[in-house]
Amino acid sequence: MSWQFEAIGRVESPYKEKFAIPRQPGLAAHAKGRVVLLPPYDVADAVRGLEGFSHIWLSFIFHATAEQGWRPTVRPPKLGGNARVGVFATRSTFRPNPIGLSVVRLLGVDIRKGVALEIEGMDLLDGTPIIDIKPYLPFVDSQPGASMGFAPEPVAFLQVMFHPQAEPALQAASCRYPDLVGLIRDVLAQDPRPGYADDPERVYGMQLYDLNIRWRCVAGVAEVLAVEQTQA
Ligand code: SAM
Structure with missing residues (x-):
């Protein structure tokens, strides 16, 4: 089974290289940028009602690493880069389908010229292709009692x-x-x-x-x- 997707938008981010991008969204609240929708999706109708949500899910392509393919196991930084775990137990960029998922704060929806979503707290490289956008729904998406396996909550180290x-x-x-x-x-x-x-x-x-x-x-x-x- 295979499907083909195309980008519906493109990220404008302060992060111009992979190094130093936080490993998950929300860890750098001062990271502000935009998702600029691409034609034919850059119409106000496609985002009507979105402004009422404080957060959105962005599905995107790990475009900068996609060509490097995937392996069944990876070495997450969380484990010091030594121990191996299954790729599907991680958020690694090296996946069979190089698709990422990040929740970000939605600051505003700009429909003056095309459509641009003002966002904050992303963990995304500049130019990242967006393949879908959905509203974040806390009553289903937030699971306060969830266990976190080998990936405990990050602390500010330095x-x-x-x-x-x-x-x-x-x-x-x-x-x-x-x-x-x-x-x-x-x-x-x-x-x-x-x-x-x-x-x-x-x-x-x-x-x-x-x-x-x-x-x-x-x-x-x-x-x-x-x-x-x-x-x-
Ligand atoms: N929150 C997403 C997820 O869980 O799918 C991404 C997690 S991934 C561990 C985050 C890292 O992906 C960042 O620290 C950055 O190094 C890398 N990254 C961000 N945008 C990327 C892109 N467009 N292509 C390749 N790597 C990217």
Whole structure:
């Protein structure tokens, strides 16, 4: 049995590369972006009534990793990257059908020119193709008593600080991106380092918007060293 789907929309996100994107939605409340619907789905009728919902489900394609295929077992970061579990016991991007599912806050529905949904808290790469949108229904979708297997609730791991030398560029960039400081804090608090590698000498780079954020981690503190404009 096979079906063919096409994208009904495309995500505009501050996350321009996979590195440092939170592993699930809702972990970085300052991540704001849009889902822009594509023709012929970009009509106001298709979203009539959606503005009454605070959250929506986005079904999407893991387009940046889809070509890498899948394996029956994967090594989730939650288990330190060592133990293997079945792909269907995880939210791994490497799936037989590379489909992801994220619940995000819906801030608004803009129908002035085509249709754009203003969203917050996504875990999605810029350009992610959306294949479906549904309203989140707390009375069925929220299961407060659910058990979480090997994936307990995430905690914010790192404290986040800004080196004084990064401040001028940070302030200048914040004029263009008012959520920038909050977004950097949200993302670094989750400790995006691979396998929690602990090398205080290592300086990491992560791309948010059109900025390269350079940071290091020493004794549980992520320190932002520089905020640089990326080349166009
Ligand atoms: N919430 C979704 C789910 O459960 O299906 C996604 C979970 S997946 C573990 C989240 C990770 O997917 C992010 O940290 C990012 O590295 C990666 N990701 C986000 N958008 C992607 C895309 N379009 N293609 C490939 N990987 C993507």
